[in-house]
Amino acid sequence: MTTFFIREVRMQSGEHIPLLVSGSPLGLPVPLATRFVLTQFRPKGLKASSIRQRLSALALAYTFFAKHGIQLDERAAKRQFLSLEELVALSDYCRRTQKIGTQRVVGPGYAALRFRVATDYIRWVSEPIISRIVDDSRRDAAMGALQSFLQRARTVAPAPGRRDASVVPGERLGFTPEQRALFLRVIEPGCCDNPFRPQLQFRNYVMLQLEFELGPRGGEVLGLKTRDVDFSVEPASLTIHRRHDDPEEPRTSAPATKTFGRLLLLDAKLRDLLDEWITRHRANRQQFPAAAKHPYLFVNYRGEPLGSRGFRKVVEKLRRHYPILAGLCHHLLRHDWNDRWVELNEEEGSDPEISLRDQKYAMGWSPTSTMPLRYARRAIRNAANKKLLRMQQKGWKK
Incomplete structure (x- = not known):
């Protein structure tokens, strides 16, 4: 299974941009992940550390898709996306740490971020494929199926938890x-x-x-x-x-x-x-x-x-x-x-x-x-x- 790393490049302007690379820390950037960063994260003015955090979540999603044999482009073309069972499995996967030999879970806020990045990525990959459908009725049906999928995903997403301004464990x-x-x-x-x-x-x-x-x-x-x-x-x-x-x-x-x-x-x-x-x-x-x-x-x-x-x-x-x-x-x-x-x-x-x-x-x-x-x-x-x-x-x- 492919291993992913985050590599930071520095532009001539001084801007630092983290990229997801595969195989080794000095490997080549993953093309779709790079486009995702440049179109979804960079325009929002996110700091390099925030982009790294989201790229780590995307690497987790890539690993999940590979383990379950999920090809997003094929799913989008068939208007299938992820089933409810797969969404529940993804939600559970987002709660796990990636350290070998441990069963600990990550904090609720980070688990929710991971799940949101994964579903945002599915939407981002799927929308261009759906937009290329020539028949208007089929395209509208596919877009409706995508919206239904995103709504279903929200029902099983990890709860981010609430912050109490007065009591915080380990404050x-x-x-x-x-x-x-x-x-x-x-x-x-x-x-x-x-x-x-x-x-x-x-x-x-x-x-x-x-x-x-x-x-x-x-x-x-x-x-x-x-x-x-x-x-x-x-x-x-x-x-x-x-x-x-x-x-x-x-x-x-x-x-x-x-x-x-x-x-x-x-x-x-x-x-x-x-x-x-x-x-x-x-x-x-x-x-x-x-x-x-x-x-x-x-x-x-x-x-x-x-x-x-x-x-x-x-x-x-x-x-x-x-x-x-x-x-x-x-x-x-x-x-x-x-x-x-x-x-x-x-x-x-x-x-x-x-x-x-x-x-x-x-x-x-x-x-x-x-x-x-x-x-x-x-x-x-x-x-x-x-x-x-x-x-x-x-x-x-x-």
Whole structure:
């Protein structure tokens, strides 16, 4: 049976396009799958990571069709498509992991995406075949059969599940006060408990302080360029840009900014840290020899733009050295930022609507976003319970 892989190609414009290839990771692209990507995914402006996810679902569908001897073009010509039994089998197949020797299932959202990609592909393959039928009545009947098939498919599709804004199993929270104090202490350069190599301690400190103080996403941190920091104004500022398909991007797996671009002001401490990093450390050609070849702010030990793997290793090392930080990841710092924002709002008695508006801007969320409820869960829970205790202690008169 043919094995499928996802291979990413980079266009001259800087755009990264994932393609489904067969046989080996360096195999030739699957022609129909390539057309499917270029006509169905690319025009929607999906990120490369989102296209990869859908191509993985398409590879799963190809495997299912091969195992069951399903030839989509023949089925479309006969107006048969998939039977109800085959649709049920496809729905079950979309729930399975593809790891050998395991019976685990994937999350409901991903299973639903897989099934939707498979049925969308069947529709996409079938419609041109049906459109070539000369007889009007036969063509209309075939199109009606296709619509009936798609309606039948929806009845057996994996349910995507519902998100509850208040209760999420395994929810991610910001730091506890003890975790926060430990984190801020051990990342200090020169600290005896700092687990990083001396030559990378300052880089990691600046990077983690930037995440802690401003709450950007990981992709936003990796996409920062030195010119995004403006020291010519007072206070200094940092601008987060959306730079999809950037011609300057040399990394195969390019980081992306999912949220809106925004300008964020820096206090004196963070400004000085960034200034020292750019002018003294990053500019040191003995320490980071390749840093002069590109504009990206954070670099690896060779001076090349820091990649996602190296970025994750920073928090992985902290987790290994300090079990109390077992849940630490870069995105937890974004949650912690939102916790502290809500706590500050409570302390200052700020207008809730204005504070919420400003919080959405600082995070790059749309004005209608419900993300603040999800990201500041610990602070919201603590504030609600404090008020709940005050209500119980008030001694209401009957």
